[in-house]
Amino acid sequence: MAALEDGVGGIATASGQAALHLAVATLMGAGSHIVASNAIYGGSHNLLQYTLPRFGIDTTFAPPRDLDAIAAAIRPTTKLIFGEVVGNPGGDVLDVPAVAELAHAHGIPLLIDSTFTTPYLFRPFHHGADLIMHSATKFLCGHGTVIGGVLTEHGRFDWKASGRFDTLAAPYCGFHGMTFDEESSQGAFLLRARREGLRDFGACMSATTAFYILQGLETLSIRMQRHQENTRKVVQFLLESDAVADISYPELEQHPDHQLAQKLLPKGAGAVFCFTLRGGREAGRAFTEGLEIFSHLANVGDAKSLVIHPASTTHYRMSDDDLLAAGINQGTIRLSIGLEDADDLLEDLSRGIHQARRVAG
Amino acid sequence: MRIKLNDADYYAYTAGHAPRRDRDTVVFVHGAGMEHSVWSHQSRYFAYHGYNIAALDLPGHRLSGGELLDDIAAMAGWLREIIARIGGRAFHLVGHSMGALVALQAAADFAPPPLQSLTLIGFSYPMSVTPRLLEAARDDPPAAYAMMTQWSHASKVGGEPVPGFWSPGMQFSMMRNSAPGAIFADLSACNAYAGGEQALARIDCPTLFLCGRLDRMAPAKSAKAHADRHANADMVFLPDCGHSLLSEAPHGVLRELTRFIERNRSA
Numbered sequence: 001m002a003a004l005e006d007g008v009g010g011i012a013t014a015s016g017q018a019a020l021h022l023a024v025a026t027l028m029g030a031g032s033h034i035v036a037s038n039a040i041y042g043g044s045h046n047l048l049q050y051t052l053p054r055f056g057i058d059t060t061f062a063p064p065r066d067l068d069a070i071a072a073a074i075r076p077t078t079k080l081i082f083g084e085v086v087g088n089p090g091g092d093v094l095d096v097p098a099v100a101e102l103a104h105a106h107g108i109p110l111l112i113d114s115t116f117t118t119p120y121l122f123r124p125f126h127h128g129a130d131l132i133m134h135s136a137t138k139f140l141c142g143h144g145t146v147i148g149g150v151l152t153e154h155g156r157f158d159w160k161a162s163g164r165f166d167t168l169a170a171p172y173c174g175f176h177g178m179t180f181d182e183e184s185s186q187g188a189f190l191l192r193a194r195r196e197g198l199r200d201f202g203a204c205m206s207a208t209t210a211f212y213i214l215q216g217l218e219t220l221s222i223r224m225q226r227h228q229e230n231t232r233k234v235v236q237f238l239l240e241s242d243a244v245a246d247i248s249y250p251e252l253e254q255h256p257d258h259q260l261a262q263k264l265l266p267k268g269a270g271a272v273f274c275f276t277l278r279g280g281r282e283a284g285r286a287f288t289e290g291l292e293i294f295s296h297l298a299n300v301g302d303a304k305s306l307v308i309h310p311a312s313t314t315h316y317r318m319s320d321d322d323l324l325a326a327g328i329n330q331g332t333i334r335l336s337i338g339l340e341d342a343d344d345l346l347e348d349l350s351r352g353i354h355q356a357r358r359v360a361g
Numbered sequence: 362m363r364i365k366l367n368d369a370d371y372y373a374y375t376a377g378h379a380p381r382r383d384r385d386t387v388v389f390v391h392g393a394g395m396e397h398s399v400w401s402h403q404s405r406y407f408a409y410h411g412y413n414i415a416a417l418d419l420p421g422h423r424l425s426g427g428e429l430l431d432d433i434a435a436m437a438g439w440l441r442e443i444i445a446r447i448g449g450r451a452f453h454l455v456g457h458s459m460g461a462l463v464a465l466q467a468a469a470d471f472a473p474p475p476l477q478s479l480t481l482i483g484f485s486y487p488m489s490v491t492p493r494l495l496e497a498a499r500d501d502p503p504a505a506y507a508m509m510t511q512w513s514h515a516s517k518v519g520g521e522p523v524p525g526f527w528s529p530g531m532q533f534s535m536m537r538n539s540a541p542g543a544i545f546a547d548l549s550a551c552n553a554y555a556g557g558e559q560a561l562a563r564i565d566c567p568t569l570f571l572c573g574r575l576d577r578m579a580p581a582k583s584a585k586a587h588a589d590r591h592a593n594a595d596m597v598f599l600p601d602c603g604h605s606l607l608s609e610a611p612h613g614v615l616r617e618l619t620r621f622i623e624r625n626r627s628a
Contacts, residue, residue, distance in 0.1 A: 002527035003518070008534045009526035155534030177377045183405075185398040185423060186534040190525055 001140075001150045004119040004217070005132055008155035008186045011193055012148060012210055016115060016135025017043050018203035019149030020082075023111055023131055025201065026193040027167060028079040030056025035073040035080070037064040037094060039087025039327075040113065041135075042314075048082075064092045065256070067102060074106050079164055084113040085122050085264075089274040089310070089334060090327050091248040093257035093264060100128025107162035115139070115301070116270045120224040127264065130157040131189065138301025139271075142216040142223050146209040151193065155186040168192055223303070223339060228268035230305075230345060231337040237346050238275050243283075243353045243360075245331065247275040271338075272300045277331035277353075279360025284309040284331045290355030293340060293348040305338035305345055307352075362415070364446050371443060372397065372424035373415040376408035385477060385627050386413035386449030390440065392458030392483070393547035394509070394536040396423035399457070402523060402611035403618055412622075413449045419463075421540050431546040433459075433554040437466035445472075451627035455480040455618065457607060458579060459551050462488060469560035478625040480569040480618060483576060483604050485583035486557035490548045498545040505544055506536040513604040515575040528608040561587055569595045569621045571606070571614065578604035595621060 001010045013019040024034070024047075036048055038061035048059035060073035064083055074081075081103045083094045096112060103110040109130035114122060118139045124132050134140055136148035159168040160181045168188045171177040175195050180188040198204050205213075216223075235252070238244045250261035250269040261269050277283045287309070288296055294307040298314055308314060311330050315323060323329070337345070362373045362380075374397040380386060387407045389400040397404075397416040404416040420427035420439060430436050440463055444452060451474055456464030461484040468479045497505035510533045521527055536544055570588040572581035581598055588596035597617050602609035 002530050006530065007527070008530040011525055155530065156538065171377065179377070182374060182424070183398065184401055185396060186531050186538065187526055194525055 001119075001134070001217075002152050005152045006123055006125050006154075007132070007152040009190045010150055010152040011190060011198065012136075012150055012205035012213075014149065014203040014205055015147045016113075016133065016137060016149040017047065019133040019135075019151040020044055020047060020113070022193050022197045022201065022203065023133060023151055024052065024057065024080065026189060026197050027109070027165060028057060029167075031077060032057050032079045033075045033077040034059040034082060035070055035078055036061050037083035037087060037092075038062060039064050039090060039092040040082070040084050041088065041115075044082075044113065064094045067095070067098055070099060071102055074108065078106070078108055080111055081108055082111045082113070084115070085117045085124065086250065086270050086272070088272070089248065089332060091250045091255060091257070091269065091273055093250050093260045093269070095260055096124055096127040096129060096264065100130075104128070107164055109157045116272050117265065118220060118224055120221050121228075121267050121270060122265055125154040130154050136213045137299070139224065139227070140216055140220065141213045142219065142301070142303055143212075144299055144302035144304070146212045148205050148209045148213050151190075153187055153189045157189075159188055172196070224268075226339050227271035227337060230339070230342045231268070231271040231273070233342040234335065234337050234345055234349065235273065237349060241353060243278055243357055245276045245278045247273070249273040272334070272336045274332050274334045276329045277333060277356050279331060279356055281311045281330040283356040283360040284333055285312045286359040287333060287352040287356035288312070290352040291348050292351060293344055294335070294352075300336035302336060303339045305340060306336040308334045310334065364443055366439070366442055366446065369420070369427035370425075371420065371427060372418045373443070373447065374398070374400075374404060375414055376405045378408050378413070380413040380415070380448045382448055383450055384411060384413045385451045385453060386415060386444075386447055387453045387455060387622060388440075388444060388447070389414070389416040390454070390456040390460030390464050391417070391419065391422070392460045393551060394506070394539045394544040395457075395460075395532075396535060396539070399535065399607055402607065403615045406615055406619070407622070413447070415447050417443065419460075421543060421546075423539070429540065429543055429546040431549045431553075433462045433466050433550050434556060436463040436550065437470070440464070440467040441470065441472070449474070451475045451477045453478045453480070453622050453625070455482065456484075457482040458484070458604065459488070459547050462486070462551060462554050462557065465560050465564070466556055468566065469563040475627065476566050477627050478567045478569070478622055479564060480571060480621060481584065482571045482614065483573065483579045483606060484570060484587075485579035486561070486587060488551040488554060488579060490552040495545070495548055495552060498548050502544055503537070505548075506533050509536065509578070512577050514609060515573065515601060515603040522611055523608060526608070528605055531608060532605055561591065564591070565593065567593050567595070567621070567625050569597065569617065571597050571599070571617055573602040573604060573606040573609065574598045574600045575602060576604045576606075
């Protein structure tokens with residue numbers, strides 16, 4: 001993974017969430033602060049919003065398109081800026097070079113969750129990121145068979161010069177007084193993450209899981225090509241359907257991040273996106289239940305195509321207003337496009353749309 | 362450890378241990394564009410096994426102040442003065458690539474306290490540098506970093522011996538983070554160095570030539586030829602690694618260093 005990302009090294013973790021937790025725990029303790037995009041994976045949001053504050057680490061969320069809001073959120077105690085390359089559910093594309101420049105101007109590292117794009121579509125280190133995390137459960141493994149995570153370091157961030165990182169630039173009593181920034185000038189973060197975080201928290205990857213993920217990596221490039229080709233065909237199909245009210249996919253000209261996506265993601269914007277069906281919650285439910293090839297699952301990045309209708313499943317407890325605040329409509333559907341024959345997928349989607357139309361009248 | 366010399370402040374990694382006068386001191390000298398942490402897989406071991414260590418940052422490199430030097434003899438002169446300020450019962454000099462030239466030149470003019478051993482890793486003499494690489498180092502350093510990283514590693518993907526670190530990435534990052542002009546100054550020094558034959562002739566301490574069998578930057582046959590002419594030399598080839606053997610074969614390098622330095626430890 002370090003080679004694919006062009007970094008100095010990496011750590012395999014028990015899950016993507018374990019990778020995020022390891023990054024945070026390595027960089028900071030109680031009294032620290034994080035600035036995060038508000039368009040991130042729900043599990044990451046929960047960790048930052050609800051769990052870490054119990055341990056004295058607060059997070060300010062900012063819209064990924066609003067650099068001024070990100071800058072305004074930075075405090076003297078801020079030790080990390082965090083975002084995803086392509087967010088959910090709106091497909092928000094993070095301007096990684098601009099956010100990296102902002103972060104570095106304040107002596108803060110930028111951590112990018114690159115799960116949806118993988119190194120095949122986007123290499124965050126080439127655009128200024130300092131740390132990258134992946135949920136390897138998704139495209140890296142590629143088959144939805146194991147849970148894992150990966151954390152990589154670029155080697156460029158000067159932890160000592162920043163002045164914010166005693167965990168890396170001051171002697172650590174828990175490991176023979178080691179000063180990680182002197183011990184490994186290029187991989188200080190990884191060194192502490194391994195020697196403290198993996199040791200003390202124990203969220204390491206099993207050997208069997210590593211085997212499956214390595215096997216997945218061997219076919220990453222050709223799988224991502226196929227994911228991308230299929231996704232473009234599906235997006236075009238949905239675009240031409242009068243049952244679809246809206247599609248949030250950055251490759252479409254009407255998407256607010258279209259130009260940024262063209263610049264940062266020339267190979268493609270990935271295989272996960274949302275669209276909104278006309279007909280509301282019942283149409284969404286009927287569409288999802290009418291599909292036969294798409295698997296009804298909350299996962300993404302599988303060889304199989306996956307579908308979820310948030311309003312009737314993952315977010316069904318939320319009020320209509322809360323759904324809208326989260327960028328989710330009653331008819332919003334999330335798809336993760338797999339590796340099947342594209343014509344079979346389009347035929348299946350036709351089946352789902354037919355069911356949705358019957359309900360919507 | 363910070364060392365003051367001629368109004369400049371230099372850095373030596375000691376693994377957090379202050380040097381003791383009753384111990385041998387192992388001094389590590391890095392190669393072109395590198396810095397002290399290139400020795401991290403070897404230096405720390407000695408610090409925890411009865412030795413003083415000093416893994417240096419040469420002038421103008423990483424945590425050391427001072428001006429960059431583009432002359433091996435000047436670097437060797439600096440090294441001798443630094444060693445005199447570190448202290449120890451006796452010394453073992455270990456150099457890699459350009460650092461091997463510096464260690465060799467320093468050893469040839471070494472003054473008491475005694476030099477117990479000299480280890481030249483990834484050594485060749487002459488250490489000529491191809492004009493293409495020198496020009497890149499001057500005009501397009503990232504291109505030079507890429508060339509050196511590629512040429513320094515035996516071709517292989519995966520199977521990194523150090524968990525979690527990717528040797529080519531580490532090497533490239535070290536050069537990318539080096540001071541402006543460092544790589545050109547260092548490579549120019551290697552290319553211009555003409556004192557190797559005379560220095561080798563003056564070395565009388567035990568000397569280990571340690572080479573990667575697949576080294577393309579400093580071909581092992583050069584070291585072999587010099588070792589064959591040296592009365593007190595060990596010649597060791599490590600298989601399946603190139604010029605970056607400190608990270609390509611960290612365990613093999615440590616094994617050979619331990620064997621050799623232990624054998625030549627002062628009484």
